[in-house]
Amino acid sequence: MTEPLRSRPDLCPGAIQVHRAADGGLARVRVPGGHLGTGQWKALAGAATELGNGLLELTSRGNVQVRGLPAGAEAELGARLTEVGLLPSVSHERVRNILASPLSGRDGRGLVDVRPLVAELDRRLCGTPYLSELSGRFLFTLDDGRGDIVGLRGDAGVIPVTADQVLLPLAGVDHSLCTTLDAAVDGLLAVAAAFLDERAAQGSTAWRLTDLHDGPRRVLARLRHPALRWSEPGGEPFPLLTDHPIGVVPQAEGLAAVAVGAPLGRLTRAQADALAAASRGTLVITPWRGVIVPDVPGAEAPGVLATLSSHGLIVDPASPWLGVTACTGLPGCAKSLADVRADAASTLAGATLAGLPVHWVGCGRRCGAPGGEHVEVLATGDGYRVTAGAHTWSTVDPGDVIEKARRTA
Ligand code: SF4
Numbered sequence: 293m294t295e296p297l298r299s300r301p302d303l304c305p306g307a308i309q310v311h312r313a314a315d316g317g318l319a320r321v322r323v324p325g326g327h328l329g330t331g332q333w334k335a336l337a338g339a340a341t342e343l344g345n346g347l348l349e350l351t352s353r354g355n356v357q358v359r360g361l362p363a364g365a366e367a368e369l370g371a372r373l374t375e376v377g378l379l380p381s382v383s384h385e386r387v388r389n390i391l392a393s394p395l396s397g398r399d400g401r402g403l404v405d406v407r408p409l410v411a412e413l414d415r416r417l418c419g420t421p422y423l424s425e426l427s428g429r430f431l432f433t434l435d436d437g438r439g440d441i442v443g444l445r446g447d448a449g450v451i452p453v454t455a456d457q458v459l460l461p462l463a464g465v466d467h468s469l470c471t472t473l474d475a476a477v478d479g480l481l482a483v484a485a486a487f488l489d490e491r492a493a494q495g496s497t498a499w500r501l502t503d504l505h506d507g508p509r510r511v512l513a514r515l516r517h518p519a520l521r522w523s524e525p526g527g528e529p530f531p532l533l534t535d536h537p538i539g540v541v542p543q544a545e546g547l548a549a550v551a552v553g554a555p556l557g558r559l560t561r562a563q564a565d566a567l568a569a570a571s572r573g574t575l576v577i578t579p580w581r582g583v584i585v586p587d588v589p590g591a592e593a594p595g596v597l598a599t600l601s602s603h604g605l606i607v608d609p610a611s612p613w614l615g616v617t618a619c620t621g622l623p624g625c626a627k628s629l630a631d632v633r634a635d636a637a638s639t640l641a642g643a644t645l646a647g648l649p650v651h652w653v654g655c656g657r658r659c660g661a662p663g664g665e666h667v668e669v670l671a672t673g674d675g676y677r678v679t680a681g682a683h684t685w686s687t688v689d690p691g692d693v694i695e696k697a698r699r700t701a
Contacts (some may be wrong), residue, residue, distance in 0.1 A: 302499050304359075304387035304428025307373055310366045314346065314626040317361030319369055322380055322392035325410035325434070326354035326577035330568055335376040337564035339369055348559040350581040352617075352660060353431065354391055359624060368600045381418035386428035388414055391444060393436040398543050398586050402436030403452040404473060409434050412477045423484055427499035430487070432480055433461075443532035444579060444663055447501040449482040450476045451530070460520070462508040463501045466527040469512065475519035486514040510523050525689070532664035534649065536580045538609045540593045548593035549586040553606030555613045556633055556658075557581035566603040570596045581617065618652040619659040621671070628654025630671035635690035642657045650693075652676075669693050 304320070311318040328336075336356055340348050345360030361369065373379040381388075388485065389576060390410055397405030413432060417423055434447030442451045445464030452458045452473060460469040460479045471479045490510050491498050501507040512522060541549040550570065567575060567583055576584040583605075588596055591661070595616035601607040619625065621632035632652040649666035653659065656670070668682040675688035687693060 300331065302427035302429060302497075304386060306428060307379055308366055308370050308382060308385060310361060310369075313359065313620070313624055314622075315360050315551075315624040315645055317344075317346075317363065317365060318357060318359045318624075319361060319366060320351065320386075321356045321358070321373060322385060322388040322390075323355050323378075323577055324388050324414040325392040325407065326394055326579070327407070327410070328575050328577065329376075330571040330573055330575065332378055333564070334568050335372055335378070335572065337561060337568065339372050340564075341561050343369055346561050348564055348579055350554050350557045350559070350583070352579055352581065352662065353389055354394075354577045354579050355389075356577065359620075380414075382422045383421070384418045387424060387426040387430060388417065389428070389430060390414060390417075390432045390434065391441050391446060391579050392434040393438055394576045394584050395537065395541060395549060395586075396434075396436035397550055399541050400544060400607045402438045403455055404436055406434040406436045406450075409450065413452050413480055416477055416481060417484075420481060420485075422488065423481070425488055426484060429499045430484065431500070433464075439529040440533050440536065441529065441579070445529070445532075448480045450480060454499055461530060462511060465508060465529045466526060467508060467512060467522055469515070469520060469522040471517075471519045471521065476518075478517055479520050481519040482515055482520060483511060486511045489514055516657045534615070534664070536578065536582070537584075538582070538611075538614065540597055540606060541584075542590065543586065547587050548586055548590045549584050550593050550596045550600065551578070551582060551584045552597070552600050553580070553582040553611070553614055555604065555606060556616070556618050556636060558584075560604075563600075563603045566600055566605075570600060615649045616640060616652075617650070617660060617662060619654055619657075621652070621654040625654060625659075627657065628671065629673045630654055631674070632669075632671060635676075638670075639690055639693055 305318050307319050307321045313320040340358045343361055343365045344358040349357035392406050392410045396402050397407050433441045433449035435441040435451040437452045442449055449461040450458050456473045458473055458476045498504045537551040570585045572587040597607050618632045618636045621628040632654045636652045649662050651661050652669040653664050654671045670677045677686050678693055
């Protein structure tokens with residue numbers, strides 16, 4: 293009999309705990325807040341080329357994957373990451389899952405700049421031995437008030453309601469748990485510790501808050517931190533926003549951020565090099581599998597955008613590539629029943645999706661599925677089964693998928 297998914301230990305890959313896939317080792321490098329210095333970005337691109345298959349994969353948590361690693365290459369990868377500060381804690385490397393509003397503090401939106409909170413949370417998380425027991429899937433979210441991150445349903449989140457007061461949603465739901473901005477990281481760490489306490493009390497190996505029986509309510513009941521206040525047992529989930537910046541975004545003082553997308557979440561070495569060349573010191577990976585080049589002089593931003601477009605990066609908000617995602621599929625994943633990336637790419641020419649999220653998967657594990665409603669295209673071995681809302685149909689021709697999905701959804 294198959295063991296229930298959440299009763300197994302979490303095998304989520306890390307930079308050191310490499311997953312052996314059909315195409316070699318797969319390393320996932322956590323990037324809290326998605327923030328990378330140019331030197332760190334170049335180190336990742338170099339590692340992908342010299343140790344792996346040459347591609348950088350961007351994940352829906354703003355992390356970076358290197359794959360195609362030969363056996364034993366993880367030692368060299370670890371040394372390279374350590375040298376550039378991307379592996380600050382061996383014991384906690386898989387639990388540094390921290391999403392933050394990518395443009396926080398730069399474009400004038402949001403109530404607070406959450407970048408200092410990202411750094412503080414990462415430092416204190418890595419400094420708390422107990423929290424190394426979190427699964428590699430437990431997610432912290434830091435939304436700066438604009439609502440772009442909170443809907444991603446992190447296990448422990450923060451969203452400000454004023455410049456000095458924050459809500460702490462649990463699993464993306466507002467439970468009226470609140471505190472001051474100064475105590476926001478205290479609150480996140482307290483929620484994470486309470487999750488582990490409740491998990492132990494239930495004799496569970498739960499990966500995430502909602503995997504626990506009555507998880508959010510029981511975790512709330514365990515919170516004793518003096519800075520935390522809450523009044524209601526349950527509330528409404530925050531909505532998932534799907535309108536993300538692509539193109540030139542104005543910043544203060546004549547600067548601009550250039551936001552681009554990576555087709556199906558993958559970057560070639562040439563694309564990675566083009567982004568490094570465009571960088572003014574920092575690059576920000578987004579949870580929607582894109583990269584932002586911040587702090588570009590405004591007059592230069594259109595030229596930077598054009599250069600990145602010439603390398604095949606997505607620069608048009610109307611591009612059919614936006615909203616289309618796919619799991620690894622064949623040949624990288626032995627479980628897959630199809631080369632879902634190739635099939636997804638082949639259907640995109642001329643497609644008009646109007647922002648419809650479509651996710652292609654090679655098997656029922658549904659890796660990388662986006663949060664919220666989307667069209668699922670599931671490989672069956674002799675074609676695909678497509679699910680759009682209440683509608684399901686099968687097709688042997690991948691070329692049918694997008695047009696039918698668009699008409700149905
Ligand atoms: S959904 Fe299935 S085929 Fe796709 S990456 Fe996950 S395990 Fe592999």
